[in-house]
Amino acid sequence: MGASLTENALTPLTIRPAVIPGELDLFNSFPYTLNTQIAGDLAAGRRRPEWLWLALRGDRIVARAAWWSRPGDEHPLVMDILDVAAGHLEDAVRLVETALPTPAPEYTRFLPPDWRRSDADTWLTVLERCGAKPFVERLRLHWEPGTPVAEPSGRLTFRPPRDAGELIDLMTLVLEGTLDAYSRQELTRMTAREAAAEQYREELARYPSPPEWWRVATLPGGEPVGFVIPGHNGYNPIIAYIGVVPAHRGRGHIDDLLAEGVRVLVAQDVPRIRAATDVGNVPMAAAFGRAGFHVFERQFDMTW
Numbered sequence: 001m002g003a004s005l006t007e008n009a010l011t012p013l014t015i016r017p018a019v020i021p022g023e024l025d026l027f028n029s030f031p032y033t034l035n036t037q038i039a040g041d042l043a044a045g046r047r048r049p050e051w052l053w054l055a056l057r058g059d060r061i062v063a064r065a066a067w068w069s070r071p072g073d074e075h076p077l078v079m080d081i082l083d084v085a086a087g088h089l090e091d092a093v094r095l096v097e098t099a100l101p102t103p104a105p106e107y108t109r110f111l112p113p114d115w116r117r118s119d120a121d122t123w124l125t126v127l128e129r130c131g132a133k134p135f136v137e138r139l140r141l142h143w144e145p146g147t148p149v150a151e152p153s154g155r156l157t158f159r160p161p162r163d164a165g166e167l168i169d170l171m172t173l174v175l176e177g178t179l180d181a182y183s184r185q186e187l188t189r190m191t192a193r194e195a196a197a198e199q200y201r202e203e204l205a206r207y208p209s210p211p212e213w214w215r216v217a218t219l220p221g222g223e224p225v226g227f228v229i230p231g232h233n234g235y236n237p238i239i240a241y242i243g244v245v246p247a248h249r250g251r252g253h254i255d256d257l258l259a260e261g262v263r264v265l266v267a268q269d270v271p272r273i274r275a276a277t278d279v280g281n282v283p284m285a286a287a288f289g290r291a292g293f294h295v296f297e298r299q300f301d302m303t304w
Contacts, residue, residue, distance in 0.1 A: 011057040013091055015098045018064075020049040027052055029061055030083035033110050033297075037235070038066070044234065045071035055095040061085070063092035063126075065099055070206060079107045084122040092126040100130065104304040107132055110140065111298045124300075131304055136181035136278055138299040139285055143273040147292035149266060150259040156217040156225060158260050164200060170216065170227050171196035174243030179281040204240065207231040213264050217257055225253050228261035237270040242284075254287045262291060 018027045020042060028035040041047040046068055055063035062085040067076030079100075084092040107127055117124065161167040175183055175192040186195040205211075209232035217225045226244035233240070239261045244253050265273050275293060277284040 013062075013094065014054075014056045015095050016054060016056075017050050017099075018052040018054050020052060023054070026061055027054065027064055027066075030064055030085075032081065032083060034081060041068065046234070051076055053095060053099040055088070055091045057088075057091070062088040063095045065092075065095055067101070067105065070202075076101060076105050078105050080109070082107070082109075082123045082126065084126060086122075089122050089126060089129075092122070093129050096126060096130045104132075106135065106304075107302040109300045111300055113139075113295045113298055115298050115300070124302075127302055132302040133304075135301045135303045136280075138276050138278050138301070139288075139295045140297040140299055141275040141277070141288050141293040142296040143262065143275075143291070143293045145266070145271065149262050150255065150291070152260070153256050155219075156253065156256050156260075157220065158215040158217055160212055160214055161216050161227070164205070166216065166224075167204075167214065167227060168193070168196045168200050170224060170245060171200065171241075171243065173245040174226065176246045179278060179284070181278050181280070199241075204229060204231070207240065208234060209237075213268075215257075215260050215264065217253065217260070226257050228257040228264075230261040230264040236272060236274040237265045237268070239265075239273065239275040254283070255290060258287055258291045 018024070020027075021039070024039060028038065038047065038052070042049070047066065051067040051069075053065045054061055064081060064083050065079065066081035067078065068080050069075065069077040082092070082096065109123065161170075172192045172195075175187065175195060178184060178187075183195065186198070190198070209230075213230045214227065215230075216227045219225060224245065225248045227242070228239065229241040231238055231240045239258065242254065242257055242261065244257065262273060273293075275288060276299060277288065279285075279298075
């Protein structure tokens with residue numbers, strides 16, 4: 001700490017965007033799971049050079065921050081990188097205060113599956129100093145080829161949605177009683193129909209994978225029970241969304257839906273399947289466990 005204080009006193013702090021691609025290695029000098037994705041994100045338009053920021057003392061990087069969005073978006077959707085060198089918490093605070101867009105997007109960090117907060121989490125302290133508050137912890141889940149896939153139970157029939165309207169109708173229904181923190185937050189500022197339509201438009205419809213993968217589950221008489229959205233988000237094959245309508249909950253249909261989503265992706269010969277659910281969504285986490293998914297990371301989200 002003493003050496004850092006001396007350095008801080010003698011070497012001016014510089015806060016600026018990174019010069020890309022020339023400073024990409026410098027930016028990635030902090031170890032983090034997203035480092036391997038940054039070059040590809042820049043090429044795909046998910047990041048911009050002006051969204052990658054450095055705090056420097058001389059030629060030494062003492063903190064970094066970065067933002068991400070979907071290709072074509074004008075503004076960043078999420079802040080997903082913040083790293084701090086030992087003894088440079090105040091420098092990191094100044095970095096975030098300088099670079100943070102208005103309005104401030106949420107912050108997301110990927111952590112080991114057994115993570116619990118400690119004094120080593122200086123990134124969290126910096127964000128709280130800048131006004132962010134913890135919002136939700138999520139489980140990030142992984143399925144590997146060779147894991148047994150349940151055979152169809154015969155209780156349900158699966159087909160693609162007839163059109164966007166049918167899927168949005170079902171998405172609206174499954175928001176009743178949702179345990180998902182982001183969905184619950186959205187329902188405080190819009191109707192369930194508006195929230196479903198926004199999620200369809202801003203997320204599902206923008207996946208590079210075809211909507212022909214999506215499945216609606218029906219009873220033998222044709223009544224919809226729920227849906228599952230297998231897809232690809234540009235990084236991984238995923239189970240993007242899954243839901244059972246309130247009238248048919250508590251009957252084990254979630255297992256049939258999840259198994260069908262896995263079967264759809266397995267038919268594409270995918271190398272893995274990823275998914276995520278809130279720590280507080282115990283029933284969904286249990287369903288993923290029964291389907292052979294295991295927790296490989298935690299996700300910690302904060303909002304301003």
